[in-house]
Amino acid sequence: MIGAQVLIECLKREGVEVIFGYPGGQVLPIFDKLYDADIRFILTRHEQGAAHAADGYSRATGKVGVCLATSGPGATNLTTGIANAYMDSIPMVAITGQVKTFLIGNDAFQEADVTGITRPITKHNFLVKDVKDLARIVREAFFIASTGRPGPVLIDIPSDVQQQDTEFIWPEEVKIRGYNPTYFGHPGQIKKAAKLISQSKKPIIYAGGGIITSGASHELKELAEKIQAPVAMTLMGLGGFPGTHELSLGMLGMHGTAYANHAIMEADLIIAVGARFDDRVTGRLDAFAPHAKIIHIDIDPASISKNVKVDVPIVGDAKNILGQLLQEIKKAPDTSDWLKTVETWKKKHPLAYKDGGKVKPQYVIEQIYEATKGEAIITTEVGQNQMWACQWYKYDHPRTFLSSGGLGTMGFGFPAAMGAKVGYPQAQVFDIAGDGSIQMNIQELATCVCNKINVKVAILNNGYLGMVRQWQELFYKKRYSYTFLYNPDFVKLAESYGAVGIRVTKKEEVRPAIEKALSIDNTVFIDFHIEPEENVYPMVPAGEAIDRMIDGLA
């Protein structure tokens, strides 16, 4: 069996159903074997689209996403998508072709040092120099990508290795002596945490993407209800706890809800689960949660005490540890006064916007929420569209909000929606986009149409790079330096690809357009012409404490 066939055989055994990718000179042997393989291959129109699609597929399904590209430019085009998956701990295997082994280092045509380039943006990577190692490497790659704190793993395969003959041996077991993630919390630490929880008066749960990765939503809900603690989520954590639950505070941080930010600042105990105290969450670090003791549950020991000092660190898998905690907590704290205070904040500072004549982006998202009954998979681009999608859609289920958290990649949402739709063909998948972001991977319209991957794209079109413009308005004296956009006609553009375009310029057209898009069995772009200078509020200016919010409504 030649290397290319070994690869396909391994992918099948790993349960891979779909690969997103793009062919090229140094992956010809693999593509030749793919031609006959019963693995679905989706040809994207750019390798970045393939990487984000694999990422979106993984976020929606929990399975390992797979993308494939050729050497040199094919591989470098994947890198943004790989870095994106790395920052958000998304399990992904990226396979790249490489020039023949004897040409490596020769500056050969379409050669790039891909393992070198991707070293800091992968959990691990491999250059396969001998076909005999290929099966083991593929097995290890999937194992590493999907266990512990997940992440992308890259396998670089020279084209001569793809053609070499070998005996196919499937390694049943994976043993990597330097890699032993901890899955269960230390019993002593669990006891300490349980004691702190029982003694607390103003506890808050700060839930991150780790809840979703480990499938701990059920345990989280049980814990929150048992100890009657409000739950604030990070962007990555949205959907990990039901957004409509009375204990939900929605998202916290820079554009979080005022009540989430007040609550974490006033809390006497923070139970952080699968979150990493990112600067967008903590604001000014030395002013963050001054009264709180902190329990930090995370599978990655390096995330603990990286940014804030933690009182009770617990390393392990969130689902297991929350289960252990639930057993250990004998006495629930009395939080009734605390919940009353939180309730007053909720009443006093609700999420709000001034409704006016023009189409308001917040209104658009509320209408998408209602029209989809909160059951759609929402992806976002990055910027204002993303923040409004966090604020105005309520996510009740894990894996229904897919957004580029750590890296903040414009151009993520559309191909990610495509990947999610491939993973869940029966779901309605909506990309909430901006007019800037959507143009960063707009070529994937062809992929959607050709493969009948019917996603809906809501373009919140304000004619600006809105979030940058907002900062320029607030902090750079309205000097709108290169943030005004000249845009194509998105309706005609969608139509030229064989998709459907709808333009919305009036408030009363919003809901009918959404309903229409949902009823059409095709990819639909809805071009919402929104209030051009609408801002995202509340907002914590960079470097401020997170309860120093501006709301823009006064």
Added chain:
Amino acid sequence: MRHTISVLVENKFGVLARIAGLFSARGYNIASLAVSETLDPAMSYMTIVVEAQDEKILEQIKKQLNKLIDVITVTDFTKKEHVDSEVILVKINYSAKDKVKLESIVNNYVAKLIQHKGNTAIIEMVGGGERIKQLLEALSHFGIKELIRTGKIAMA
């Protein structure tokens, strides 16, 4: 403050780049680095002397090293009883009239005069940090032209 850390790694190509890349990407400073195969050729041993302002950064360095798949174990010698040593080569200005003086220094510090050419000499010494410091001080009045150190290796 300087800390000596040893890292047992898989002896695979690229592993040094992974370690070095980790340090540069996260802004940590390496003061010295010594690498070689162990008795088991499948593993390499790296002794790294790192510059860390505080305990928190040292902790992060150790945790980040441990996260690398090719890292098998990380040992911090900061609070651990250990011996350490390195090899240095020092080139000094030297003329025949200094012979007695130099010989006495060399004997005193268990160093070796390994080359004498024209008006320079090269001294080699194997030893710990304090002895090296003292030797360099003693040699300083000859005029040190060049100094090369292997970097520290340590063993508990």
